[in-house]
Amino acid sequence: MIKLPLLEIDxxxxxxxxxxxxxxxxxxxxxxxxxxxxxGLAGESGSGKSTLGLSIMRLxxxxxxxxxxxxxxxxxxxxxxxxxxxxxxxxxxxGYIFQDPMTSLNPVKKIGAHFVELIRTHEPTTSEKEALxxxxxxxxxxxxxxxxxxxxxxxxxxxxxxxxxxxxAIALNPSLVIADEPTTALDVIVQEKILELLESLRKIYGMxxxxxxxxxxxxxxRCDRIIVMYAGHMAEYTTGAELHRAPKxxxxxxxxxxxxxxxxxxxxxxxxxxxxxxxxxxPEGCRFWPRCPYVMEICRxxxxxxxxxxxxxxxxxxxxxxxxxKIE
Amino acid sequence: MSExxxxxRIFPDFVLGFSSLTSKGPSGWMVILGLIIVLALVIMTxxxxxxxxxxxxxxxxxxxxxxxxxxxxxxxxHLGQDMxxxxxxxxxxxxxxxxxSVLVCFFIGVPLGLFSSYVGGFFDGALxxxxxxxxxxxxxxxxxxxxxxxGPGVVNMALSIAVVYVPSYFRIVRSQVLSIKxxxxxxxxxxxxxxxxxxxxxxxxxxxxxxxVVVITVNFADAVLTAAGLTFIGxxxxxxxxxxxxxLTNGWKYLSSRAWWIISFPGLMIILLxxxxxxxxxxxxxxxxxxxxx
Numbered sequence: 001m002i003k004l005p006l007l008e009i010d011x012x013x014x015x016x017x018x019x020x021x022x023x024x025x026x027x028x029x030x031x032x033x034x035x036x037x038x039x040g041l042a043g044e045s046g047s048g049k050s051t052l053g054l055s056i057m058r059l060x061x062x063x064x065x066x067x068x069x070x071x072x073x074x075x076x077x078x079x080x081x082x083x084x085x086x087x088x089x090x091x092x093x094x095g096y097i098f099q100d101p102m103t104s105l106n107p108v109k110k111i112g113a114h115f116v117e118l119i120r121t122h123e124p125t126t127s128e129k130e131a132l133x134x135x136x137x138x139x140x141x142x143x144x145x146x147x148x149x150x151x152x153x154x155x156x157x158x159x160x161x162x163x164x165x166x167x168x169a170i171a172l173n174p175s176l177v178i179a180d181e182p183t184t185a186l187d188v189i190v191q192e193k194i195l196e197l198l199e200s201l202r203k204i205y206g207m208x209x210x211x212x213x214x215x216x217x218x219x220x221x222r223c224d225r226i227i228v229m230y231a232g233h234m235a236e237y238t239t240g241a242e243l244h245r246a247p248k249x250x251x252x253x254x255x256x257x258x259x260x261x262x263x264x265x266x267x268x269x270x271x272x273x274x275x276x277x278x279x280x281x282x283p284e285g286c287r288f289w290p291r292c293p294y295v296m297e298i299c300r301x302x303x304x305x306x307x308x309x310x311x312x313x314x315x316x317x318x319x320x321x322x323x324x325x326k327i328e
Numbered sequence: 329m330s331e332x333x334x335x336x337r338i339f340p341d342f343v344l345g346f347s348s349l350t351s352k353g354p355s356g357w358m359v360i361l362g363l364i365i366v367l368a369l370v371i372m373t374x375x376x377x378x379x380x381x382x383x384x385x386x387x388x389x390x391x392x393x394x395x396x397x398x399x400x401x402x403x404x405x406h407l408g409q410d411m412x413x414x415x416x417x418x419x420x421x422x423x424x425x426x427x428x429s430v431l432v433c434f435f436i437g438v439p440l441g442l443f444s445s446y447v448g449g450f451f452d453g454a455l456x457x458x459x460x461x462x463x464x465x466x467x468x469x470x471x472x473x474x475x476x477x478x479g480p481g482v483v484n485m486a487l488s489i490a491v492v493y494v495p496s497y498f499r500i501v502r503s504q505v506l507s508i509k510x511x512x513x514x515x516x517x518x519x520x521x522x523x524x525x526x527x528x529x530x531x532x533x534x535x536x537x538x539x540x541v542v543v544i545t546v547n548f549a550d551a552v553l554t555a556a557g558l559t560f561i562g563x564x565x566x567x568x569x570x571x572x573x574x575x576l577t578n579g580w581k582y583l584s585s586r587a588w589w590i591i592s593f594p595g596l597m598i599i600l601l602x603x604x605x606x607x608x609x610x611x612x613x614x615x616x617x618x619x620x621x622x
Contacts, residue, residue: 061515090518091520092521098516104512168516168520
């Protein structure tokens with residue numbers, strides 16, 4: 001049996017047309033996501049991970065344009081889809097959780113009204129009462145008292161607001177939820193709870209999840225597969241376990257080494273020297289070479305292709321030759 | 329479980345709740361005082377026609393230019409009309425004109441501002457340029473010019489004041505929308521598949537209302553003064569309608585013969601009305617400005 005992928009992205013490129021030139025924020029990204037799977041998108045600020053997430057909704061902010069490639073959701077290429085069909089995908093088939101829960105809810109509308117608005121946008125025949133009932137069920141699943149449906153956003157804490165955002169993203173039972181840094185604005189304890197909630201809801205509703213974060217440690221524990229982004233490129237694409245066990249790209253390797261380990265009493269945290277490239281003028285060749293400890297002559301000249309170092313382990317680095325063996 | 333109901337309210341609670349106004353400190357009291365003044369004048373004008381001791385437009389109900397006396401508490405003017413009667417009903421035109429001009433401004437300026445800044449681009453740029461050009465003129469000059477072209481009358485006065493004030497609404501709304509449309513909840517609304525007009529009407533507009541409320545009250549205050557000015561120079565209503573500003577026009581000549589009462593009482597009314605609206609406006613802008621709230 002051939003499993004049809006839920007989401008298939010093929011050589012996607014997203015450009016921002018700025019006054020000082022064209023910035024390619026996402027370059028040559030391809031991956032597939034099966035139903036119910038969890039994908040982690042890791043990378044530092046400006047690596048294109050949020051742009052990638054937004055382009056799946058076709059919501060890349062102005063002046064961004066999808067310059068190349070295909071995005072297929074359930075075998076439909078959304079890039080050519082007319083706007084009104086795209087609207088039914090947003091919120092309906094794909095839910096999106098934004099980074100900042102403090103400003104993501106309309107301050108003058110009650111929580112219930114947010115749900116009613118959402119449900120009735122996609123199912124105009126649903127009565128307001130019915131929509132409210134469904135909203136209450138969702139709130140219950142989120143661990144929020146259903147009575148609080150009549151409260152305004154400012155009456156909730158940050159963690160609760162993020163739970164409501166999650167509720168809004170899953171209320172219509174989407175097959176894919178994209179969580180863009182869902183815990184960045186929250187403290188560590190709430191962060192853990194939100195991620196657990198997201199995971200349990202994912203299992204209940206059987207949806208696929210794309211978890212975008214700059215925090216590799218969050219992603220490592222939870223994701224079936226992980227894409228490490230660097231300066232718009234996919235640096236590495238593999239399973240969570242594999243990435244943890246044997247990172248291949250020098251960037252990932254360095255990144256993992258910079259996560260503090262509670263079991264080691266005597267350790268020095270190693271930071272990656274240098275800073276991310278200026279995307280207006282990215283380095284020639286591999287985008288990581290100015291910071292790479294293993295830099296070779298070829299790295300400065302050519303962009304390395306995505307090499308299958310192992311069957312399910314893609315890495316964009318010249319260190320891994322045709323057969324995937326590390327060249328010393 | 330108890331029945332959950334959603335009440336549709338556009339205003340935040342503290343705009344409607346009188347009792348909560350008193351707990352907001354000086355600015356709350358400013359709003360209350362302004363409301364009392366304005367309401368008192370509106371009620372006075374509304375019941376005026378039934379409360380006047382004499383016919384306000386009938387000449388020679390008393391002696392000419394008689395100073396205040398028990399029989400004519402505010403004196404009489406050069407036609408022997410009773411100033412108390414004229415003062416009681418004289419606000420009607422001014423209130424109508426200012427209310428009408430606010431309505432016109434609101435229904436032109438606000439949708440234009442919402443739409444223009446949401447759409448952005450060339451349309452927004454061109455419209456802003458035109459509106460800013462109008463805004464750059466001194467308000468009274470445009471109002472006089474437009475009123476002179478349109479001729480006298482309540483509607484024409486209201487329109488000429490509206491021309492002056494539409495830019496204020498437009499600019500306030502536009503600047504607010506520019507910041508609100510970048511906020512996460514409009515983005516989030518888009519991510520839930522909302523249509524552009526839903527986003528404008530349900531997400532952006534309700535959040536612009538606090539700023540519009542302030543412009544409305546300022547507009548009211550200015551409309552009162554502009555209406556007075558227009559009538560004063562003869563671009564207002566005809567002489568057979570009692571009006572405070574007409575009394576000013578006709579009465580100022582007699583100030584030199586020490587007939588102070590002819591212009592003092594109507595003038596005081598105009599000042600009170602403008603003051604009431606200004607108090608409401610200033611208080612509101614302080615109440616609704618989150619940066620000034622402790």
